[in-house]
Amino acid sequence: GAVVSQHPSRVICKSGTSVKIECRSLDFQATTMFWYRQFPKQSLMLMATSNEGSKATYEQGVEKDKFLINHASLTLSTLTVTSAHPEDSSFYICSAWDRGNIYGYTFGSGTRLTVV
């Protein structure tokens, strides 16, 4: 079945630095990808929708200058957390819209970001 590879699975960074998370669709083309954030014991909150070749659409309350999203190809979307702070520590999950998937969405395995 369709696979979305998310990398890295875990990352620790220092406050003030930037971290890039990659989300790749391995065997299908994903014109649309989604980025979620999840705090411990909470649900997934949609951060933004990433469309190949155009600007991402951010959900209300999400800082676009802090969470930079690039979807430069049909198989790769990246989320860069800029000037990270401890409160950005969270679990980030991407998903890709997949027409071949009955559910429509294939999820990556997530990235645990810890900012120290």
Added chain:
Amino acid sequence: SQQGEEDPQALSIQEGENATMNCSYKTSINNLQWYRQNSGRGLVHLILIRSNEREKHSGRLRVTLDTSKKSSSLLITASRAADTASYFCATPLWRGGGNKLTFGTGTQLKVEL
């Protein structure tokens, strides 16, 4: 914002018992999906029910959908310790920019031996 709310927020049962989780949502839907998430891991698709369906089964899972009440339930029968996880309902929501999957608040299920 969350499209759906789930209850209970947490559920603790003994192995072999049934577990029922409920989901309420706000807007009209084409389908509703249930997912499982083990602690710190990604999401696993469980079952999808379309808006014109009322009930669906998959192994030990039974999902119902009541569009008039905007609610769904997930029943896990004969639970096992391995069923311990968080369970989320999710609905595709069309907004400018795409068909976005939005999640309910989730139920944390603990199945004890």
